[in-house]
Amino acid sequence: xxxxxxxxxxVGRAIAVKLTELGHEVVIGTRDVGKTLAQKxxxxxxxxxxxxxxxxRPSLVLDTFAAAxxxxxxxxxxxxxxxxxxxxxxxxxxxxxxxxxxxDIANPLDFSRGMPPTLDPxxxxxxxxxxxxxxxxxxxxxxxxxxxxxxxxxxxxxRGDHTVFVSGNDAGAKAEVGKLLRAFGWAPHNILxxxxxxxxxxTEMLLPIWLRLWxxxxxxEFNFHIQRNG
Amino acid sequence: xxxxxxxxxxVGRAIAVKLTELGHEVVIGTRDVGKTLAQKxxxxxxxxxxxxxxxxRPSLVLDTFAAAxxxxxxxxxxxxxxxxxxxxxxxxxxxxxxxxxxxDIANPLDFSRGMPPTLDPxxxxxxxxxxxxxxxxxxxxxxxxxxxxxxxxxxxxxRGDHTVFVSGNDAGAKAEVGKLLRAFGWAPHNILxxxxxxxxxxTEMLLPIWLRLWxxxxxxEFNFHIQRNG
Numbered sequence: 001x002x003x004x005x006x007x008x009x010x011v012g013r014a015i016a017v018k019l020t021e022l023g024h025e026v027v028i029g030t031r032d033v034g035k036t037l038a039q040k041x042x043x044x045x046x047x048x049x050x051x052x053x054x055x056x057r058p059s060l061v062l063d064t065f066a067a068a069x070x071x072x073x074x075x076x077x078x079x080x081x082x083x084x085x086x087x088x089x090x091x092x093x094x095x096x097x098x099x100x101x102x103x104d105i106a107n108p109l110d111f112s113r114g115m116p117p118t119l120d121p122x123x124x125x126x127x128x129x130x131x132x133x134x135x136x137x138x139x140x141x142x143x144x145x146x147x148x149x150x151x152x153x154x155x156x157x158x159r160g161d162h163t164v165f166v167s168g169n170d171a172g173a174k175a176e177v178g179k180l181l182r183a184f185g186w187a188p189h190n191i192l193x194x195x196x197x198x199x200x201x202x203t204e205m206l207l208p209i210w211l212r213l214w215x216x217x218x219x220x221e222f223n224f225h226i227q228r229n230g
Numbered sequence: 231x232x233x234x235x236x237x238x239x240x241v242g243r244a245i246a247v248k249l250t251e252l253g254h255e256v257v258i259g260t261r262d263v264g265k266t267l268a269q270k271x272x273x274x275x276x277x278x279x280x281x282x283x284x285x286x287r288p289s290l291v292l293d294t295f296a297a298a299x300x301x302x303x304x305x306x307x308x309x310x311x312x313x314x315x316x317x318x319x320x321x322x323x324x325x326x327x328x329x330x331x332x333x334d335i336a337n338p339l340d341f342s343r344g345m346p347p348t349l350d351p352x353x354x355x356x357x358x359x360x361x362x363x364x365x366x367x368x369x370x371x372x373x374x375x376x377x378x379x380x381x382x383x384x385x386x387x388x389r390g391d392h393t394v395f396v397s398g399n400d401a402g403a404k405a406e407v408g409k410l411l412r413a414f415g416w417a418p419h420n421i422l423x424x425x426x427x428x429x430x431x432x433t434e435m436l437l438p439i440w441l442r443l444w445x446x447x448x449x450x451e452f453n454f455h456i457q458r459n460g
């Protein structure tokens with residue numbers, strides 16, 4: 001299928017590569033194509049510049065948020081940084097979003113107050129709910145936002161059972177996203193549907209402990225598992 | 231040892247019973263002894279009135295927050311509801327808290343806006359940090375606040391490995407609390423020290439997803455497990 005991946009960071013790259021491997025036609029969206037390609041330094045996590053990375057992956061295309069979102073039908077994946085997601089989707093344009101499924105992986109982490117980052121919105125709202133309210137004809141499904149990018153597309157990196165959460169209002173859209181998660185390697189019994197998009201508040205609020213666990217464990221290769229009987 | 235359990239709800243009852251079984255001398259603290267004993271109705275969770283419950287457990291004593299905290303040496307356990315914790319500790323009195331270990335199990339759930347409850351404080355602060363700031367000579371250790379009361383004192387209720395988080399500034403206090411958790415049945419490899427008391431922000435912020443999971447799974451018998459390699 002035709003998929004738009006919005007965002008050129010670690011998450012966007014991991015998702016774009018995996019979708020391509022699965023045979024999908026991917027266009028990656030960015031705010032300013034020239035600026036993204038002109039970047040010559042590794043990012044703050046040590047990832048190579050996007051242009052270098054893209055050169056090695058000729059099947060991938062970079063375009064504007066709007067062009068990518070226009071291409072992405074039925075699926076758009078929001079891999080932008082959370083504080084920039086609303087403006088990225090505004091640039092993508094309501095007409096390019098209408099009726100489509102949006103997989104929202106972004107977390108609204110605010111680094112402006114220093115470390116550790118805080119969340120904005122939080123507690124009485126979430127980014128996923130903001131997106132759903134702003135674009136009511138978009139079918140927002142929040143998922144994959146509670147783990148490291150590599151793990152999203154290869155759950156076997158962490159042994160044993162662990163959980164990917166799903167939140168969304170549209171049952172059909174959640175079923176489609178469930179198929180995609182299974183294609184990424186997620187076992188059906190580890191895909192946990194929390195309910196409507198309001199439940200994304202809970203998964204976004206996992207980020208503070210995720211970041212502390214990263215520090216305490218000294219690795220990002222871990223995941224939440226909901227342990228239960230039967 | 232002599233332990234104070236502040237709070238007469240499900241958590242206080244479960245902790246008090248377990249501590250008694252382990253041979254500790256427990257005094258349960260409440261705001262108003264007469265009022266607590268006069269309550270004739272089950273609480274909103276269907277638990278029997280406290281007086282009925284206490285009558286069946288003659289080794290347990292009920293007293294004021296101050297008297298209980300005076301008895302509790304070296305250990306006080308905060309099992310009050312989170313929105314009432316600061317005033318309960320004020321009533322316990324700084325002199326009765328100084329130099330002691332406080333196990334803080336409370337979550338600052340605010341039901342005043344309706345369901346689902348929100349957290350206050352949240353994101354840029356936590357109840358555990360508030361307590362530690364207000365009583366700097368108290369050794370606050372946040373733990374057990376991310377699960378059902380029955381599971382706190384009997385982790386075998388949920389099969390397999392699952393995690394209890396620990397946050398606190400005082401290494402000695404955390405070591406004491408670790409001993410207590412092991413006595414409650416927690417395997418050492420499932421006790422996860424997140425770091426200083428600031429990390430309690432992360433565990434308190436697990437409550438929104440915990441409440442949604444309770445709804446989605448239809449049972450409170452589940453727990454978070456941090457799945458990782460090696």
